[in-house]
Amino acid sequence: MAAYVIRRLLWLPVTLLIVTFLTFTIARFGPGDPVSIAAGQFRDPEVLAQVRAERGLDGTLVEQYVRWLGGAVRGDFGDSFLQQGFTVNELIFPKMLVSAQLGFMALVAVFSLGIPLGLIAARLNGTWIDPFIISILLFLQAIPVLVVIPPILWLFALQFDLLPVGGWGGLVDIWWIGGVIAIPIPDPHLYIPLFSMSLGGFAGVARLVRITALEVQSEDYIRTARAKGLPESTVQLRHVLPNSLLPVVTVVGFALVGILEGAFFTETLLGIPGIGRFTFEAVVSRDYDVIMAITSILAAVFVLMNLAVELTYGWIDPRIRLGEARS
Amino acid sequence: MTTEAVEVARPGAIGSPSSPSRELWLRVRRKRLAMISLVVIAAIYGGGLFASVVAPYSYTEQNLDRGLEGPSADHWLGTDRLGRDMFSRILYSSRTNLVVTTAVLISGSLVLGNGLGLLSGYRGGAIDGAIMRVGDVFASLPGLPMLILINATFAPRVVEFVRWVEDHTFISGLVSSGAASYLTVFAALSLFSWVGTARIIRAQVLQLRERDFVMAAQATGASPFRIMWRHLLPNVSNLVILQVSGTMGAIAGSEIFLSWFGVGVQPPAASFGQMLFEGSGARTFQANPHLLLVPAFFVTALMFAFNLFGDAFNDAVRGR
Numbered sequence: 023m024a025a026y027v028i029r030r031l032l033w034l035p036v037t038l039l040i041v042t043f044l045t046f047t048i049a050r051f052g053p054g055d056p057v058s059i060a061a062g063q064f065r066d067p068e069v070l071a072q073v074r075a076e077r078g079l080d081g082t083l084v085e086q087y088v089r090w091l092g093g094a095v096r097g098d099f100g101d102s103f104l105q106q107g108f109t110v111n112e113l114i115f116p117k118m119l120v121s122a123q124l125g126f127m128a129l130v131a132v133f134s135l136g137i138p139l140g141l142i143a144a145r146l147n148g149t150w151i152d153p154f155i156i157s158i159l160l161f162l163q164a165i166p167v168l169v170v171i172p173p174i175l176w177l178f179a180l181q182f183d184l185l186p187v188g189g190w191g192g193l194v195d196i197w198w199i200g201g202v203i204a205i206p207i208p209d210p211h212l213y214i215p216l217f218s219m220s221l222g223g224f225a226g227v228a229r230l231v232r233i234t235a236l237e238v239q240s241e242d243y244i245r246t247a248r249a250k251g252l253p254e255s256t257v258q259l260r261h262v263l264p265n266s267l268l269p270v271v272t273v274v275g276f277a278l279v280g281i282l283e284g285a286f287f288t289e290t291l292l293g294i295p296g297i298g299r300f301t302f303e304a305v306v307s308r309d310y311d312v313i314m315a316i317t318s319i320l321a322a323v324f325v326l327m328n329l330a331v332e333l334t335y336g337w338i339d340p341r342i343r344l345g346e347a348r349s
Numbered sequence: 350m351t352t353e354a355v356e357v358a359r360p361g362a363i364g365s366p367s368s369p370s371r372e373l374w375l376r377v378r379r380k381r382l383a384m385i386s387l388v389v390i391a392a393i394y395g396g397g398l399f400a401s402v403v404a405p406y407s408y409t410e411q412n413l414d415r416g417l418e419g420p421s422a423d424h425w426l427g428t429d430r431l432g433r434d435m436f437s438r439i440l441y442s443s444r445t446n447l448v449v450t451t452a453v454l455i456s457g458s459l460v461l462g463n464g465l466g467l468l469s470g471y472r473g474g475a476i477d478g479a480i481m482r483v484g485d486v487f488a489s490l491p492g493l494p495m496l497i498l499i500n501a502t503f504a505p506r507v508v509e510f511v512r513w514v515e516d517h518t519f520i521s522g523l524v525s526s527g528a529a530s531y532l533t534v535f536a537a538l539s540l541f542s543w544v545g546t547a548r549i550i551r552a553q554v555l556q557l558r559e560r561d562f563v564m565a566a567q568a569t570g571a572s573p574f575r576i577m578w579r580h581l582l583p584n585v586s587n588l589v590i591l592q593v594s595g596t597m598g599a600i601a602g603s604e605i606f607l608s609w610f611g612v613g614v615q616p617p618a619a620s621f622g623q624m625l626f627e628g629s630g631a632r633t634f635q636a637n638p639h640l641l642l643v644p645a646f647f648v649t650a651l652m653f654a655f656n657l658f659g660d661a662f663n664d665a666v667r668g669r
Contacts, residue, residue: 033485040486045495051502160660164653166602168609168625169645175631187631283493287609291629301494302610305501313498320491328489 030329037325038318042094045317046087049310090314099315104307110315114297118319121285121296123193128216128281129274132223137270139224140231141263147236156232159225168287170218175292178214185210188293215292219284223277230273235266275331279324373587376665383661386654393651397443404437408619417637427639429627435643441619443647449535449604449614450597457539457600458593462546467577467585469547470554481551484544492541496603499537500612507533530615538603546592553585587666594662598655605648621648 074080081089093100099110143155179187188211195209238244239262247257286298293299297316304312377383396403405425412432419427426435469480511529515521557563558581566576607613608622616623621644628634628641 033482037486037489041490044486044490045498048498048502051506160656161649161653164656165645165649166605166625166652168606168629169641169649172629172631172634172641176634180631180635279492282491283606286493287606302497305494305498305612308502317491317494317498320494321489324491325489 027333030332034325034329038322039091041321041325042091042314042318043087045321046090046314047083049308049313050083050086090311094315094318100311102309102312104304104309104312110311113312114300114315114319117295117297117300120190120294121282121289121298124212124215124219124288124294124296125278125281125285127193127212128219128223128284129278131216131220132227132277132281133270133274135220136224136227137231137267140228141235141258141266143228143232144235144239144266145258147239152232156229159229162225163222163229165221166287167218167222167284168291170221171214171288171291174214174218185213188291190294190296211294215288215294219281219288222284223280226280227270227273227277230269231266234269235262238262238265241265271334272331275324275327278327282320370586373590373666377662380661380665382657383665386658386661389650389654390658393443393647393654394447396440397445397447400437400440400444404434404440406434406437408433408438408441409617410434410437417640419639426643429624429640435624435639438619438624439621439643439647442621442624442644443651445531445608445614445618445620446601446604446651449531449538450601452531452535453538453542453600454593454597456535457542458546458596459589461539461543462592463550463582463585463589465543466547466550467554467581470551471558471573471577471581477551480547484547487541488544490541493606496537496541496607497610497612499540500533500607503537504530504533504612504615528618530613530618534604534607534613537607538600542596542600545596546589549588549592550585553588554581557581557584591663591666595659598652598659601655602652 071080079086090100097111099114102108102110102113105113139155139159143152146152146155175187178185191209191211193209193212194206197205197207199205244257244261247261248254252260282298285296286302288294289296289298290302300312301316303309304316400408410433412428414432415424415428416430416432417428418424418432421427424434424436426439429435429438465480465484469477508529511532563576563580566580571579604613604620605622605625608620609626610622611626613622614620624644625641625648628637628639628644634641
């Protein structure tokens with residue numbers, strides 16, 4: 023087990039190196055020359071060369087990559103091409119914060135609503151309610167995020183004028199009663215993005231929990247628990263619930279990926295200043311250093327998350343011995 | 350990496366009256382939900398396949414006098430901003446989706462995933478290590494941003510290249526039809542879709558290669574290629590079908606997402622993603638709801654059918 027963890031941790035930097043080098047090469051491969059854009063009206067070869075050197079775009083691809091890597095390991099991702107005078111860090115971290123807050127809340131929503139619903143559906147297996155819930159969940163999972171948002175926006179923002187059309191206002195809003203009493207409420211900008219981002223994941227988690235709970239229900243140890251006279255509530259809470267949660271842990275990573283990808287559409291459609299919208303802008307306008315910073319940070323997060331999920335898997339269910347499944 | 354061995358109902362013994370694939374088909378036939386979804390998929394993709402025959406208008410035919418009309422006898426599903434017939438656009442979008450999905454499934458899942466999985470599992474050693482490490486790298490790349498990046502940077506190059514081909518050969522009309530953009534979308538998606546299949550196939554082959562029939566084949570002097578092709582592949586075919594039925598929806602969805610972002614299939618070629626994008630926006634929806642609702646209906650129906658079919662098929666293969 024320890025050897026397995028160490029081996030995986032040793033692979034981590036190698037994977038990251040390959041990933042960043044690939045991204046670096048692909049990003050440099052596109053059409054157009056950012057140097058001539060940065061140089062503006064000056065077409066002097068000397069000026070171009072100077073800008074190239076300033077931007078770290080001189081030398082071979084490998085030299086450029088090594089230079090970039092040197093900065094990146096120290097947390098310096100260079101300057102933005104597009105937004106002159108800003109470093110990449112100044113640009114992406116506030117946006118990452120917004121996306122992280124939104125993503126975290128969506129993740130909480132997905133699991134805190136999906137798990138109970140899945141257990142309820144499994145309990146009601148055999149009645150008409152179970153297939154009813156399942157078909158609704160399958161339907162919710164099938165609707166792409168980008169289809170859900172416009173109708174909701176129209177209904178709540180334009181028709182009933184209850185929620186803002188888009189934008190971002192932080193997490194907490196203060197609701198004043200009579201100008202005296204302040205009650206903190208979730209910011210109204212949050213509802214639509216949270217709803218649309220958690221819809222698919224919520225349905226997926228609920229279906230997964232239902233399937234596992236059904237399998238666990240028919241296990242021998244559940245029959246034993248019932249046979250020794252435990253009350254049904256104890257059987258459900260102590261035996262069914264913990265054993266149904268194992269596969270749920272493994273999908274935390276997938277759920278987060280789904281939420282992140284959903285964020286691209288949600289943020290674009292709702293004008294939320296997050297990393298999703300910004301990535302797209304950076305790719306289209308070929309803002310090299312921004313692209314590189316975002317991809318490498320995301321890749322690092324993905325790799326670490328996968329590792330964490332795998333390790334928790336073995337920790338929750340001791341029957342699984344990591345590293346021994348390989349031959 | 351824990352490779353979960355998927356338990357698959359064993360194919361029947363050789364010489365049994367009904368072949369395993371026939372048995373599987375009979376089991377799928379019994380699932381009503383699977384058959385309904387199959388009909389929905391066939392209807393939408395069939396419309397796409399025969400788009401040039403079925404569609405009442407061309408997907409580029411504009412009529413600016415009759416833009417943004419609701420459904421009528423002339424235009425069954427209304428017209429878009431440029432007065433193009435929505436029904437015809439839907440049919441051609443479905444053709445786009447069908448072409449990209451099929452091509453990616455064949456190249457990504459069937460050829461790359463299958464081939465590398467078999468090779469990795471059967472040869473083992475350094476080849477196995479190399480293939481699986483490359484797979485790990487692809488699995489750890491953030492998918493959507495990478496797809497956007499690849500399509501945004503490579504697509505113009507590919508178009509340039511195709512234009513060069515057009516200039517130097519007798520082929521023409523490739524760029525103007527938007528066919529060049531299919532190529533990048535297809536290549537980028539294939540690059541990301543083989544890892545799952547390869548891992549599953551490898552895990553199964555690791556068990557199979559210890560079996561007697563493989564040893565017997567080795568003893569008769571069969572080449573590794575022959576063993577993989579004639580002996581191992583038929584034994585993992587159920588897994589391959591399972592994987593394909595499970596990932597079809599995701600691949601079809603990726604094409605729609607990329608086109609929505611404007612880095613997928615390029616206009617004038619029709620795509621569900623573009624149509625959805627044109628109908629998005631709360632004010633647009635308020636004024637012309639059919640711009641969003643029409644493509645949304647077909648996309649949701651297609652995704653719903655893919656999910657249901659994948660689930661039901663999974664149950665059938667596992668003998669449930």
